[in-house]
Amino acid sequence: MADPGVTQRYAVIGGGWAGCAAAMEMARAGHAVTVYEAARTLGGRARKVDRAVGQEHTVLDNGQHILLGAYTETLRLIKLAGQDPSELILTLPLQMRYPTGSGGMDFVAPCLPAPLHLAWALLRAKGLSRADKLALMRFSTAMRWMGWQLYNDCTVSELLQRFDQTQQLNRLMWHPLCLAALNTPPERASARVFINVLRDSLGASRRRASDMLIPKADLSALFPEAAARYVEQHGGSVRLGAKVDALQALPGGRWRLDDDEAFDGVVLATPCAQAASLLQGVHDARLDAVITQMQALTPEAISTCYLQYAPDVRLDLPMHALADAPESGHWGQFVFDRGQLDSQQAGLLAVVISASGPAAEQGHGALAQAIAAQLAQVLRRPELAQPLWTQLITEKRATFACTPDLARPGNASGVPGLLLAGDYTAGDDRTLDYPATIEGAVRSGVAAAKAVRARVQAGKLAK
Secondary structure (H helix, E strand, O other), X not given: OOXXXXXXXXXXXXXXXXXXXXXXXXXXXXXXXXXXXXXXXOEOOOOEEEEEEOOEEEEEEOOOOOEEOOOHHHHHHHHHOOOOHHHHEEEEOOEEEOOOOOOOOEEEOOOOOOOHHHHHHHHHOEOOOHHHHHHHHHHHHHHHHOOOOOOOOOXXXXXXXXXXXXXXXXXXXXXXXXHHHHOOOOOOOEHHHHHHHHHHHOOOOOHHHHOEEEEOOOHHHHOHHHHHHHHHHOOOEEEEOOOOOOEEEOHHHOEEEOOOOEEOXXXXXXXXXXXXXXXXXOOOHHHHHHHHHHHHOOEEEEEEEEEEOOOOXXXXXXXXXXXXXXXXXXXXXXXXXXXXXXXXXOOEEEEEEEOOHHHHOOOHHHHHHHHHHHHHHHOOOHHHHOOOEEEEEEEEEEEEOOOOOOOOOOOEOOOOOEEEOOOOOOOOOXXXXXXXXHHHHHHHHHHHHHHHHHHHHHHHHHO
């Protein structure tokens, strides 16, 4: 609730999901918030994009995303911003469903209480042998016994080997889940962070936590634009096309932006590369450790290939898993039927490639052609080899490589009045760290806003 006795002016640099979350929470606390976003569109690395196709313009997302029912902070803020998730998001039970006849599996969790829904799904799963199912059961039981915590980190591949997971299970379930959640291949991905995601979804006491949520609205409309309206309704402002080039520390923990306005504090919510550049310009040795950690993070790309077909083209399901096999030119890992999410996008398919650096090197035309051929083959629909048009969107710095024991900065910068927010930040408890996901970004923004509130309250008590 707002406290009129401690109203202060705060700047949020960056209008992505972390920045919008921080701005909303600070506005809700009664502070005067100004959001600076360099682009003309809110959402950062999860936003809408306008693309010209012939003589027409179409609205796409810069990447196809899946949310989880475990994304409690994201869903809370979407509702707080006045949005109705049931209208904007398609909710599916936890599933891993490959096209029929493609050599995959068919795993769907029914509407039963947790963890019975997973046991029943495993019992009914197709495409897995008895050995595969027993291995998955052993892994799940062991994780529950361990409290879904791994104190000594290792790679996901090492973890799976330790618990004797089968080759088929690794290929059809753990490999695609790891790529989707961490955007890092299992042989390099942090097992601890992977388990954190599994704990909040597969291991949660609520069945709905494992639900898969697919946005029907574009990503900017889903939350960032609504968050901006919320901030403005609470006395704040949102400035688009407003790039911040410099930060200047003032006495008393206050800050000035570009020799312009002065604020009681700043939440720096840009991607870590831009954040490190701004922090270097402050010339404060207390920021050196944070800057070093930011610069050590290795970017990972995500590519989404949109393929437009005739409006009557429709898949059996809103989403299919695909078995990637780069050696065979099969780069796609998931395909989404956008027409089942938005009737205005009938015939539009979106294929996701996580950790897509090697795939993107193929070039737009060659990669799009390979993906169309993959769809035609695995879905057994030759017409899919000839889309009307394609659009490949690659976010080269979509996430960071989430490797074992990775040193990540926290929300505190080390300098009074300057806080960090972004999916690259870590919490106070390493066993709760999340990968670079929408939920990770939102949690970081909320944590930064809580730190602002604690600072304000501490200053109030000191008076």
